[in-house]
Amino acid sequence: MNKFYNEFLGHLEKEDRFACVEYAVSKLSSGELDVVTLYEDVAGPALNSIDCNINDKGLCIWREHVRSSIVRTVIENCYTYVIKEREKRKISGKAGTAVVICPDGEYHEIGARIVADFFTMCGLNATFVGSSTPKEEFISVLEYLKPDFIAVSVTNYYNLVSAGKAIKEIRSRYKGNLKILVGGNAFLKNPNTYKEIGADTHVRTFNEIRNYIGGGW
Known part of the structure; x- marks a missing residue:
């Protein structure tokens, strides 16, 4: 390799x-x-x-x-x-819907774009919203798409506060059945930070994403 x-x-x-x-x-x-x-x-x-x-x-x-x-x-x-x-593994793309965001102030989006592709490969209808997404915008996106999963990508450690506020806002305003995943370099030193900011799990690799969402690989 x-x-x-x-x-x-x-x-x-x-x-x-x-x-x-x-x-x-x-x-x-x-x-x-x-x-x-x-x-x-x-x-x-x-x-x-x-x-x-x-x-x-x-x-x-x-x-x-x-x-x-x-x-x-x-x-x-x-x-x-x-x-x-996805097609090679005869995955239909009907396994659910996922949204991938970077919280307000987070401009590093490469990891988030990769996660969106990983969701797609696992059969989800994945939408990458973009970098530094204001809370009001992605709440509107959630209410429109009604996703099963949302991934929050954080590269800069200082944006963990913003990510936590975003997740809290999601929990309080979005009433759908939603699992929240987080990832990015900001979690490397302390992977358990995801619990402190209210997420359901922390993922680092394609296999971890696949296993968590139950992708058909």
Whole structure:
């Protein structure tokens, strides 16, 4: 697996969007990689491992945004393979509905987009709402879609307070039967934080999501 990771990382460090997309799609097309492995062992870790050694902090931030944008493009181009993975296992896509959000103030959305694809692969009708979603907006979304699951993605530790407020608002205003999952780098030091902010479970991988929701894999 290090081979695929190192090759993709090389393209990403050069900030070569075309090469990154072409590499990912070609490996999925050939069957050398599947979507889960690409997301969990290649693209995601490559993005998280990038370290900026330049003294100019502004330039480092700019590079982080560029590389995040490249990985986002890779994920968007993998969607047809997400559907193929689901169809290959004869999963109907009628297992329920899921909504994926980032709480107000959380602008890191790559993990949330990946989770939305994982939900889709497990047979759920998944909607990714977007980064930094104000409470009023996603309450309206919940009342409209009436989901069975909602995933809240938090990367920045300081946004856990915002996530907790969002979950409390959901619990008080949305009366449907709803399971709330949380994930993201903000939970790495203390996975049990999910209990403190009112979620039902903390998930980190595709298998954990699949096992929790009962996907047909």
